Amino acid sequence: MNERPFDLAVVGAGPAGLAAAVAAGESGLRVALVDAGPRPGGQFWRHAEGADGAGHHDWETFASLRSRLRRLTAGTRVRHLPLHQVWAVDRAGDAPFTLRLTPAFDGATDEVTPAVRARAIALCTGGYDRQLPVPGWTLPGVMAAGGVQALLKGSGTVAGRRAVVAGTGPFLLPVATGLAAAGAEVAAVVEAARPADWLRRPLGAAAVPGKAVEGAGYAAALLRHRVPYLTRSAVTRVHGGDEVTAVTVERVDGSGRVVPGRTRRLAVDLVAFGWGFTPSLELVVALGAGTERGADGSLVATVDRARRATVPGVYVAGEATGVGGAAKAVAEGELAGLTAAVDAGRPAPTKRGRRLAARIARAERFAEAMHAAHPVPERWTEWLTEATVLCRCEEVTVGAVERAREDLGAGDPRTAKLLARPGMGWCQGRVCGFATAALLAAGAGRAVTAEDLRALGKRPLAAPVTLGELAALPEPPDPPDFPDPDTA
Amino acid sequence: MTAELPTFTLTFEGRPLTARPGQSVAAALTDAGIRAWRATRGEGAPRGLFCGIGVCYDCLITVDGRPAQRACLVPAAEGMALTGAPPPLPRPSGADEGNAS
Numbered sequence: 001m002n003e004r005p006f007d008l009a010v011v012g013a014g015p016a017g018l019a020a021a022v023a024a025g026e027s028g029l030r031v032a033l034v035d036a037g038p039r040p041g042g043q044f045w046r047h048a049e050g051a052d053g054a055g056h057h058d059w060e061t062f063a064s065l066r067s068r069l070r071r072l073t074a075g076t077r078v079r080h081l082p083l084h085q086v087w088a089v090d091r092a093g094d095a096p097f098t099l100r101l102t103p104a105f106d107g108a109t110d111e112v113t114p115a116v117r118a119r120a121i122a123l124c125t126g127g128y129d130r131q132l133p134v135p136g137w138t139l140p141g142v143m144a145a146g147g148v149q150a151l152l153k154g155s156g157t158v159a160g161r162r163a164v165v166a167g168t169g170p171f172l173l174p175v176a177t178g179l180a181a182a183g184a185e186v187a188a189v190v191e192a193a194r195p196a197d198w199l200r201r202p203l204g205a206a207a208v209p210g211k212a213v214e215g216a217g218y219a220a221a222l223l224r225h226r227v228p229y230l231t232r233s234a235v236t237r238v239h240g241g242d243e244v245t246a247v248t249v250e251r252v253d254g255s256g257r258v259v260p261g262r263t264r265r266l267a268v269d270l271v272a273f274g275w276g277f278t279p280s281l282e283l284v285v286a287l288g289a290g291t292e293r294g295a296d297g298s299l300v301a302t303v304d305r306a307r308r309a310t311v312p313g314v315y316v317a318g319e320a321t322g323v324g325g326a327a328k329a330v331a332e333g334e335l336a337g338l339t340a341a342v343d344a345g346r347p348a349p350t351k352r353g354r355r356l357a358a359r360i361a362r363a364e365r366f367a368e369a370m371h372a373a374h375p376v377p378e379r380w381t382e383w384l385t386e387a388t389v390l391c392r393c394e395e396v397t398v399g400a401v402e403r404a405r406e407d408l409g410a411g412d413p414r415t416a417k418l419l420a421r422p423g424m425g426w427c428q429g430r431v432c433g434f435a436t437a438a439l440l441a442a443g444a445g446r447a448v449t450a451e452d453l454r455a456l457g458k459r460p461l462a463a464p465v466t467l468g469e470l471a472a473l474p475e476p477p478d479p480p481d482f483p484d485p486d487t488a
Numbered sequence: 489m490t491a492e493l494p495t496f497t498l499t500f501e502g503r504p505l506t507a508r509p510g511q512s513v514a515a516a517l518t519d520a521g522i523r524a525w526r527a528t529r530g531e532g533a534p535r536g537l538f539c540g541i542g543v544c545y546d547c548l549i550t551v552d553g554r555p556a557q558r559a560c561l562v563p564a565a566e567g568m569a570l571t572g573a574p575p576p577l578p579r580p581s582g583a584d585e586g587n588a589s
Contacts (some may be wrong), residue, residue: 002493036542038563043541103511104542104556104559106554106557128543129539138535139534140535140536142522143538144538144541144544146540147541147560149540150541150560151512155510155512156508157511157515157519241573242522270565392538393544393545395528395529395530426548430544431539486491
């Protein structure tokens, strides 16, 4: 703890965090790279130990970043702290940031580092599948699409024998083809949008031609495995007793309203749901950095072109600034690392910075076109019943939240959370936050606002900790003077 | 895909499971056809894996007597004993053992 502070702490070792740590380290900064995983790579490059990259996209980029990281960690420039989760970041006045760490799970590592101090911090915290509850979604056998993929990539385990992959967005395709290639039968990919729509936006798609080629590859793989691709369709109900046995698939219009008379039932034992991604913003919010609604309707961190957040010394890169995939995340991570180095007084690599900013802008245009083509259907809340569980942790139903709104005036997420308890359980609203905000806004006949999402995104502890860890904290320092608003 | 690697054994509720090195506890359970290992506090509803990446806490399990571990994150290990329900809380000495249910 009395170790001198690092120049930069990077949180997350996925595409953005790896690139940030490598760029900052190679620019001469002393860097701590904190990551919950046992190996770098994040969710995108999640792999079993010794994996050779088969089935991974852009593995060469990962392999190159990893070997550069190894060179840096072999010296003293970068300290990699795997299997550590940040549960809080504190700071008094101008003192360096103190990141409080906890093992990723009990006994994860014998060398627990309880805290790291750093003069600046780069948040590369990624995201996770965005979920829309439907009746039956709490049955075992219903999983997040990303979880199905993680099980396959990390453990070589196929989550079911006969699957349906449902929701919206391009990520459904690799999940479906991954399952089919591993031997599962994929009954259908059920896509709420009509993806031909994004082909009609040549600007965005042409800006990153590699992506379009990738998409064509998945389409060919679906054909090869004879997987039906149902568009303008949604899984509106999951059936089963102790676990999933079937789903109801309905045709929906562009707004998500069910088209009557076009219902079908598919017998499946696995449902993989994905409605885009939700960025992990707990540390961004905890540090008081600005957030806004991104192109896909989720809360994202506000950053300038160089990836500075609105709080000095804080940088954000990757999905946390707006979901856009690994290539965008790598470029953003590198730029954030370089910006941190420049802000710490290192010479500015102007040309490289400009090139990265242009690459990011291009990727953002493409992501915006994707998001516009794969929106969360406006009327999805019409698929819900009163008894549908909204908050999985606390088993709060849609009816309970609606009663709180109608009878107790809980029209905003903050009040609804206090009165009906959605988002008060173990996951702290990570899973139901977006849906709760959407449900309340729909009930009030208005659009979801950034404030709605912020209310459900505030998590004073970013990970559960033991009382022992809290008790081991040093005495709080004297309260800092109020910061001068002009310099804070 | 890695079937040729040596396997090892752990147990769930006393029943032996086979796992491969590098698999998570959740993966070993899934391979054994076990989809749920916990009941919710309110409805007693069965739960197992959901997010699969440590975010949702639905897959909580007791590992070697340590409650509330995320099955999706904890690597399976030789001889590990998994149980769905957490172990009973230690009782204050002198408490009436007759009311243990």
